[in-house]
Amino acid sequence: MKTVKVKKGWSCEKIAGKPSSEVVDRSAVSRVAAVPVAIPFIKPRLLVAEGDRVKIGTALFEDKKNPDIKFLSPGAGKIEKITYGPRRVIEEIIILLDADEAKESFKTFQASEIAALDRQDLIAHLMAGGMWGFIRQLPFRAIADPKATPNAVWITLGSADPFQPAAGVYLKNNQSFFDLGLKALERLANTVNISWFDTGSKQEKHDIDITPTHRIRGGFPASDAGVVLFHTKKSPDENQDWYMDGQDVVVLGKFLQTGAYPTDRIVAFSDGTSDGCHVKTRMGARFKDVAAGKASPDPARWVAGGLFSGYSGTADTFLGFYETSVMVVKDPHQGEFFGFVRPGFSKLSNSRTIMSTFFSKPLPADTGLHGEERPCVNCGYCAAVCPVNIMPQYTYKSLYADEIEDALKHGLLDCVECGLCSFVCPSKIDLTDFLIAARRRYHKELQQGV
Amino acid sequence: MFKQLENGLRRAFEKNRRHFAENGRLEKFKPLFEAVETIFFIPAIPVQKAPFVRDGIDLKRFMSIVLLALMPPLFFGIYNTGYQSLAASGGELRFLNILTSGLITVMPLIVVSYVAGFFWEMLFSVIRKHPISEGFLVTGLLFPMTLPPTMPLWQAAVGISFGVIIGKEVFGGTGRNIFNPALTARAFVFFAYPAQMSGDAVWVAARDTTVAAVSGATPLAMTILTGSFQTLEAMLHDAGFTLTRLFIGNYPGSVGATSAICCLIGAVILIVTGVASYRIMIGGVVGLLATSFLIGIFSTASLNPWANVNPFYHLAAGGFMFGIVYMATDPVSAPGTTVSKWIYGFLIGMLTVLIRVFNPAFPEGVMMAILFMNLFAPLFDFVEIRLHMAKRIPNV
Numbered sequence: 001m002k003t004v005k006v007k008k009g010w011s012c013e014k015i016a017g018k019p020s021s022e023v024v025d026r027s028a029v030s031r032v033a034a035v036p037v038a039i040p041f042i043k044p045r046l047l048v049a050e051g052d053r054v055k056i057g058t059a060l061f062e063d064k065k066n067p068d069i070k071f072l073s074p075g076a077g078k079i080e081k082i083t084y085g086p087r088r089v090i091e092e093i094i095i096l097l098d099a100d101e102a103k104e105s106f107k108t109f110q111a112s113e114i115a116a117l118d119r120q121d122l123i124a125h126l127m128a129g130g131m132w133g134f135i136r137q138l139p140f141r142a143i144a145d146p147k148a149t150p151n152a153v154w155i156t157l158g159s160a161d162p163f164q165p166a167a168g169v170y171l172k173n174n175q176s177f178f179d180l181g182l183k184a185l186e187r188l189a190n191t192v193n194i195s196w197f198d199t200g201s202k203q204e205k206h207d208i209d210i211t212p213t214h215r216i217r218g219g220f221p222a223s224d225a226g227v228v229l230f231h232t233k234k235s236p237d238e239n240q241d242w243y244m245d246g247q248d249v250v251v252l253g254k255f256l257q258t259g260a261y262p263t264d265r266i267v268a269f270s271d272g273t274s275d276g277c278h279v280k281t282r283m284g285a286r287f288k289d290v291a292a293g294k295a296s297p298d299p300a301r302w303v304a305g306g307l308f309s310g311y312s313g314t315a316d317t318f319l320g321f322y323e324t325s326v327m328v329v330k331d332p333h334q335g336e337f338f339g340f341v342r343p344g345f346s347k348l349s350n351s352r353t354i355m356s357t358f359f360s361k362p363l364p365a366d367t368g369l370h371g372e373e374r375p376c377v378n379c380g381y382c383a384a385v386c387p388v389n390i391m392p393q394y395t396y397k398s399l400y401a402d403e404i405e406d407a408l409k410h411g412l413l414d415c416v417e418c419g420l421c422s423f424v425c426p427s428k429i430d431l432t433d434f435l436i437a438a439r440r441r442y443h444k445e446l447q448q449g450v
Numbered sequence: 451m452f453k454q455l456e457n458g459l460r461r462a463f464e465k466n467r468r469h470f471a472e473n474g475r476l477e478k479f480k481p482l483f484e485a486v487e488t489i490f491f492i493p494a495i496p497v498q499k500a501p502f503v504r505d506g507i508d509l510k511r512f513m514s515i516v517l518l519a520l521m522p523p524l525f526f527g528i529y530n531t532g533y534q535s536l537a538a539s540g541g542e543l544r545f546l547n548i549l550t551s552g553l554i555t556v557m558p559l560i561v562v563s564y565v566a567g568f569f570w571e572m573l574f575s576v577i578r579k580h581p582i583s584e585g586f587l588v589t590g591l592l593f594p595m596t597l598p599p600t601m602p603l604w605q606a607a608v609g610i611s612f613g614v615i616i617g618k619e620v621f622g623g624t625g626r627n628i629f630n631p632a633l634t635a636r637a638f639v640f641f642a643y644p645a646q647m648s649g650d651a652v653w654v655a656a657r658d659t660t661v662a663a664v665s666g667a668t669p670l671a672m673t674i675l676t677g678s679f680q681t682l683e684a685m686l687h688d689a690g691f692t693l694t695r696l697f698i699g700n701y702p703g704s705v706g707a708t709s710a711i712c713c714l715i716g717a718v719i720l721i722v723t724g725v726a727s728y729r730i731m732i733g734g735v736v737g738l739l740a741t742s743f744l745i746g747i748f749s750t751a752s753l754n755p756w757a758n759v760n761p762f763y764h765l766a767a768g769g770f771m772f773g774i775v776y777m778a779t780d781p782v783s784a785p786g787t788t789v790s791k792w793i794y795g796f797l798i799g800m801l802t803v804l805i806r807v808f809n810p811a812f813p814e815g816v817m818m819a820i821l822f823m824n825l826f827a828p829l830f831d832f833v834e835i836r837l838h839m840a841k842r843i844p845n846v
Binding site: 015139233234235236239301303307308309310311312329331332333334335336337338339340341344347348349350351352353354356365366367368369370371372374375376377378379380383389391393394408409410411413414419420422423424425426427428430432433 | 456459460484488490491492493494495496497499500501502503504505506507508509510511512514515581583584585623624625626722723724725781782784786787831835838839842843844845846
């Protein structure tokens with residue numbers, strides 16, 4: 001087992017409301033949804049219409065670019081509503097659940113059968129079974145290219161973000177499914193790396209009965225597959241490695257063994273208080289069902305997928321395909337009086353100009369910008385936290401001048417979209433957003449073969 | 451009481467906001483309204499894009515830490531200016547008198563610098579429709595602190611105008627300038643009005659009209675003015691400039707830049723809060739000491755008195771500490787990469803000594819040294835970024 005220590009980053013332990021490892025069952029819900037808009041790089045084509053009846057595992061939409069990649073229904077019932085956003089982007093496909101849910105059935109496999117299976121057949125089975133979307137490809141984090149053979153597949157166990165589900169929790173009683181999923185992944189690539197984020201908790205070491213290949217230490221986002229790859233890669237051939245979250249490997253194993261599309265999800269929930277916990281819920285559950293009627297601050301923002309790289313909505317927004325955390329944070333409603341001269345004992349910060357940095361007490365997060373946008377003054381705070389050694393201030397400037405070649409040499413594609421550069425910026429520049437937009441543009445150009 | 455003030459202000463801003471909004475009567479002056487409002491309230495702007503949590507620091511906070519770090523040299527400067535003035539004109543050296551005298555001399559310079567500079571800052575913001583940047587708060591205070599106390603106010607106004615317009619705004623405003631605006635302003639007045647910026651008659655502001663011009667040479671200048679001497683240390687000592695006195699800074703000189711000790715306190719504040727680069731500061735001090743030490747070894751003949759001197763005299767005398775702590779560390783005009791910061795600082799220290807030793811026409815070298823290195827900062831960055839790129843495993 002190799003130990004990878006990531007020096008740069010920021011400890012999310014400073015944010016109050018870390019969810020406890022207790023698991024609460026809130027899987028009795030009335031509605032679930034698929035959220036195509038939260039899956040990057042796909043062009044969804046709807047296969048159902050409002051009013052249609054679907055089973056668990058019925059294909060809801062497919063990717064126009066590769067129609068073999070299907071996305072299946074996480075619930076059985078009637079399609080209540082399909083909501084659209086700007087430019088008719090499909091936001092949510094909401095399903096009103098039946099009391100007794102019917103399931104589509106798929107072929108089942110034992111471990112020995114998987115080992116004997118043809119690689120192409122396995123891939124076809126995973127695509128038809130809605131599993132392929134869970135496997136993603138660096139550096140763009142798009143869904144893996146089924147025609148490619150990667151150098152390695154990375155499984156990330158646990159997260160440096162304490163607001164994501166703990167590996168020990170979702171692996172409990174699911175170890176056999178994980179092993180089966182692992183078998184399947186071994187058919188896809190010659191190397192399967194298991195990178196385990198060591199939180200330092202003894203309990204977790206005890207709970208996990210897996211031998212990881214890499215042990216990761218560091219602040220947020222050290223656990224990210226892109227960060228681990230950056231710190232371990234030896235050659236450019238490894239840049240296109242695939243990765244998958246540990247919980248999705250469990251889902252994959254369950255799918256192969258039971259022949260049904262798994263709908264269970266362990267989601268970490270936090271509202272900034274000590275009520276945070278792990279919730280057993282459904283894939284595509286509504287935020288407020290995950291919270292189970294917990295009173296929220298007013299005005300509040302609901303964030304799925306972590307504060308740093310998720311998406312936000314209201315209590316009625318649904319969880320996406322990849323997101324496994326729900327957080328409720330306060331929206332600011334009133335300007336802070338003489339905010340810039342206050343010592344700042346209760347403000348989250350990475351900067352030593354704010355007194356709270358000198359203390360370890362966790363502080364509540366809010367969605368305030370805490371300032372206004374200003375020109376970049378080259379303070380270098382972003383470069384000091386970037387986990388993959390990009391100097392975001394210069395990359396930002398080269399992109400500003402349309403020098404994409406320069407930005408690529410700076411390491412634009414090594415960017416893991418963690419959001420730390422935007423977080424620390426005193427000029428409040430949306431650096432991460434700027435870099436992500438450039439990465440997506442470049443991906444589009446590559447796709448078009450320009 | 452505090453709460454009432456807060457609510458009162460909140461209401462006042464809400465009431466008048468519409469005049470500055472779109473199609474309001476004073477729409478053009480929106481930057482001014484915003485600048486005033488944000489002094490009192492950090493606006494409540496909810497983040498729309500990930501990350502949904504942002505650091506508590508903003509540029510206002512960043513710049514106010516620099517202002518805080520400037521307070522020790524400023525207070526000392528006010529006291530020292532008052533003291534030198536009273537001592538020269540034979541006034542009574544009581545604390546209150548000294549303070550009043552100092553304030554009377556220094557405050558007009560600061561006020562003029564802020565008002566004139568703010569006017570231009572405001573004008574450019576209104577025309578360009580962008581918010582007024584906090585960086586000016588620092589520039590507007592740094593500039594008067596580097597001036598002789600006898601500086602005519604109109605010249606200070608012209609200087610800061612040059613600094614803001616040519617030093618900053620022509621490049622596109624905050625964050626885009628290549629020279630430190632405060633130093634650009636000082637360089638301008640230095641060359642445009644040499645009579646008021648150098649020599650031995652400008653460093654003491656005596657208000658007693660019977661004393662036409664008080665001769666109060668700065669330690670850096672006096673060695674050139676005097677003819678024969680044994681060693682510089684002895685001569686400085688004869689004139690009352692012990693090393694301790696040079697460090698403390700109670701001698702005639704520019705308003706706020708004489709005290710090395712106070713600059714050191716400021717440096718500690720800047721380094722602890724992480725606002726200014728310790729690499730530049732340490733690099734600069736090392737560069738200065740190393741260069742003066744080496745020159746001391748190799749020059750036996752007394753070419754120039756400052757060639758053969760205990761290196762710590764270089765550190766303590768003149769405005770070097772002020773320059774390296776507050777001016778050289780301006781993040782916009784300094785390099786942004788790590789190794790470059792060391793080199794940049796080191797070369798500033800080195801050039802300061804070289805100018806002091808080999809160019810007696812400029813008794814104070816740090817201003818030219820920093821401006822010169824400002825010019826090279828982008829080159830350092832360019833080279834270091836190239837090297838950094840070459841080290842990465844390509845990913846395209």
